[in-house]
Amino acid sequence: DAGITQSPRYKITETGRQVTLMCHQTWSHSYMFWYRQDLGHGLRLIYYSAAADITDKGEVPDGYVVSRSKTENFPLTLESATRSQTSVYFCASRQQPSSYEQYFGPGTRLTVT
């Protein structure tokens, strides 16, 4: 039972480069989320998806792009990475909109130099 997996777990990239963080879940949960975690800010929502081909912005969407062509995958792309996007990124999923139970992946630690 893999649950939610994220890849890569660690990534170093240069300013201006495009980078994609992958998220895969095996539960067929409808809802998927991308958060970033920074000291002093906790977890902040970047984007979420209610189903395949349905995505919406969260609290801090600028500089990020998402897609969801399949229920199980929810990649996050930084189109032109900036140092301010250095963070730990967590993917999460929830079975249905009315469920409080949200499950998180192990995280991707991204450093932008």
Add this chain to the structure above:
Amino acid sequence: QKEVEQDPGPLSVPEGAIVSLNCTYSNSAFQYFMWYRQYSRKGPELLMYTYSSGNKEDGRFTAQVDKSSKYISLFIRDSQPSDSATYLCAMWADNNNDMRFGAGTRLTVKP
């Protein structure tokens, strides 16, 4: 002012101590109140949840919600070194998809 405020600590206690972790919030629409535990280099995992006001107990853990004061607490009795982690409070109004998190309190329980 942040929607959810949580003292980041760090908090260090001896083994066996009672730990109290707290969050305050400003949005009265929140109905679900959760506590997540996050070990170093891991993703958060749901520890407890409470719907609306009241108390909930699960083993050594007790969650309390006081909606009138917009204040929630997590108590850990007989704390163990394995409880050393960051604890994040989270809140949700089920009419939207945005669960709000506190900054997290880093707890260390010393043997």
